[in-house]
Amino acid sequence: xxxxxxxxxxxxxxxxxxxxxxxxxxxxxxxxxxxxxxxxxxxxxxxxxxxxxxxxxxxxxxxxxxxxxxxxxxxxxxxxxxxxxxxxxxxxxxxxxxxxxxxxxxxxxxxxx
Amino acid sequence: xxxxxxxxxxxxxxxxxxxxxxxxxxxxxxxxxxxxxxxxxxxxxxxxxxxxxxxxxxxxxxxxxxxxxxxxxxxxxxxxxxxxxxxxxxxxxxxxxxxxxxxxxxxxxxxxxxx
Numbered sequence: 375x376x377x378x379x380x381x382x383x384x385x386x387x388x389x390x391x392x393x394x395x396x397x398x399x400x401x402x403x404x405x406x407x408x409x410x411x412x413x414x415x416x417x418x419x420x421x422x423x424x425x426x427x428x429x430x431x432x433x434x435x436x437x438x439x440x441x442x443x444x445x446x447x448x449x450x451x452x453x454x455x456x457x458x459x460x461x462x463x464x465x466x467x468x469x470x471x472x473x474x475x476x477x478x479x480x481x482x483x484x485x486x487x
Numbered sequence: 488x489x490x491x492x493x494x495x496x497x498x499x500x501x502x503x504x505x506x507x508x509x510x511x512x513x514x515x516x517x518x519x520x521x522x523x524x525x526x527x528x529x530x531x532x533x534x535x536x537x538x539x540x541x542x543x544x545x546x547x548x549x550x551x552x553x554x555x556x557x558x559x560x561x562x563x564x565x566x567x568x569x570x571x572x573x574x575x576x577x578x579x580x581x582x583x584x585x586x587x588x589x590x591x592x593x594x595x596x597x598x599x600x601x602x
Contacts, residue, residue, distance in 0.1 A: 378530070383528075405588075414496075414594060415594065416577065416592045416593060416594040416595055417531075417577070417592040419590070464530055464531070466530075466531075468588075473519040473536075473538045473581065473583075473588075474588075475521055475533045475536055476531075476533075476590070477533075478523075478530035478531040478532070479530050480528070480529050480530045481528070481529070481530050483528075
């Protein structure tokens with residue numbers, strides 16, 4: 375079974391802090407994704423990566439950056455956390471090729487105070 | 488462009504009765520469609536997928552969905568609800584776009600199962 379592991383289940387940070395969310399997958403997937411999930415809005419794509427050191431903006435990249443130095447690891451960075459970034463963050467990965475489903479981690483619930 | 492609409496934000500059924508979660512999609516291309524389930528404080532788990540083969544797709548835990556192109560629908564059903572089915576369900580439409588996979592999630596349907 376594919377395992378996508380997010381380093382923290384719950385995280386509390388303060389406004390203005392630099393925040394790192396880490397995600398690791400163990401199936402050698404080419405593609406990795408970061409979403410945020412908010413009630414009534416579903417999942418919104420922040421960034422994705424289709425290869426090491428490659429990244430693409432999703433639908434809501436403002437205030438975020440990402441890093442993919444190794445194939446198995448995809449990090450989401452909040453450069454200067456703000457209260458409107460309080461949310462559930464979900465990481466996913468999938469193999470390359472057509473029509474492959476994504477595999478999700480259990481999420482990180484981030485609170486910015 | 489593509490979009491997906493989950494017609495009900497909440498559905499409530501009694502244990503042992505049928506489940507119907509509705510999903511309509513819009514896509515300019517032949518889409519692939521998925522249903523995911525999310526239990527509280529967990530990530531999303533794939534229930535089933537449609538990829539242009541059989542229009543009736545069987546998934547895990549007794550769920551199935553039927554792709555109806557004429558109605559642009561991909562409704563999720565289960566003959567008999569179980570308490571463990573209480574969760575949030577997401578319908579997802581995807582298509583290949585410029586070498587990438589464009590993925591659009593519905594806003595989710597919360598399923599409540601009453602004992």
